[in-house]
Amino acid sequence: MKLYDYILSPDCYTIRLMAALIGMPLTLRPVDMHPGREHLAPHLLALNPAGSLPILKDGDLLLTEVSAMLVHLATQAGLDWLAGDMPHAAAEQQQWLSFSSRLTASLGQARLCAMFEAPGDLAALQQNGTIALRTLEAALFEKRLRQQTFLVSNHPTISDVACFAHVVLAPDGGVSLDPYPSIRLWQRAIRALPGFIEMPGIYRRHDLNVEPDTSAGGAAQQQM
Incomplete structure (x- = not known):
C-alpha cells in the first residue's frame, strides 16, 4: 500500500498509526503540503480532486477519505478492529467515525489557524472544539x-x-486537555x-502527571 503523506497532518498520522497498530507496512510518499502546496499540484489533483491528504493506493483501489482507509486497513486485521461482531457496536462505531469529522472541523482547523x-x-x-471534547469526556467517563x-x-x-490525533493535538490550537x-x-x-508510533507534536506532558481521578465524585468535581 502506498500512502501519500504529510508528516505534520493529523489525518495522515491517523493512517500511519492504524497501519502500525496492525503491523501493516506502508510505502510512504512524502508530499510537500506546507509550504510547497504540492497537494494542489496537477499530478495529485488527478488522484484526489478535493486536494486533500492522505491518499491511500492499494493496487487498483484508491481511497481519499480517512474513515474508508481505516475500514480498509482494519479488514486486513480481523473483525475486532471493526467492532463488527454486534450490530449495536457497529452502529456506535459509525457514530464515532462521524464524530471524528467534528474534531477535524473544530480542533483540527483551530490547529491550522494557530x-x-x-x-x-x-x-x-x-x-466548538471544547464542546466536542466535553462530549468525548462524558462518553469516556460513562x-x-x-x-x-x-x-x-x-x-x-x-x-x-479515528479520534485520537485531533484530540491529543488540541493544545496546538490553544485548547487544553x-x-x-x-x-x-x-x-x-x-x-x-x-505498535503505537509517535507523531511530531504529540507530547507526553500528561504521562508524568498524577493519574487523573475518574471516580464519580472526582470526575464530577473536575468537570465543574
Missing part, C-alpha cells in the same frame, strides 16, 4: 463506569484511532498499545 496561519475564526473553532477503556469495546477499534481526565486516561491506553 500553527499555519490558515484563515478562520480561531475563537469559534476553539469553542464507559469507565462500565469498566470499559475504549469507545466501542473493551478493546481498541478504528473509532479510537487538562480539564478532561477520562480523555487523558484514554490516550494513555492508546499509547500503551503494541
Whole structure:
C-alpha cells in the first residue's frame, strides 16, 4: 500500500498509526503540503480532486477519505478492529467515525489557524472544539463506569484511532486537555498499545502527571 503523506497532518498520522497498530507496512510518499502546496499540484489533483491528504493506493483501489482507509486497513486485521461482531457496536462505531469529522472541523482547523496561519475564526473553532471534547469526556467517563477503556469495546477499534490525533493535538490550537481526565486516561491506553508510533507534536506532558481521578465524585468535581 502506498500512502501519500504529510508528516505534520493529523489525518495522515491517523493512517500511519492504524497501519502500525496492525503491523501493516506502508510505502510512504512524502508530499510537500506546507509550504510547497504540492497537494494542489496537477499530478495529485488527478488522484484526489478535493486536494486533500492522505491518499491511500492499494493496487487498483484508491481511497481519499480517512474513515474508508481505516475500514480498509482494519479488514486486513480481523473483525475486532471493526467492532463488527454486534450490530449495536457497529452502529456506535459509525457514530464515532462521524464524530471524528467534528474534531477535524473544530480542533483540527483551530490547529491550522494557530500553527499555519490558515484563515478562520480561531475563537469559534476553539469553542466548538471544547464542546466536542466535553462530549468525548462524558462518553469516556460513562464507559469507565462500565469498566470499559475504549469507545466501542473493551478493546481498541478504528473509532479510537479515528479520534485520537485531533484530540491529543488540541493544545496546538490553544485548547487544553487538562480539564478532561477520562480523555487523558484514554490516550494513555492508546499509547500503551503494541505498535503505537509517535507523531511530531504529540507530547507526553500528561504521562508524568498524577493519574487523573475518574471516580464519580472526582470526575464530577473536575468537570465543574
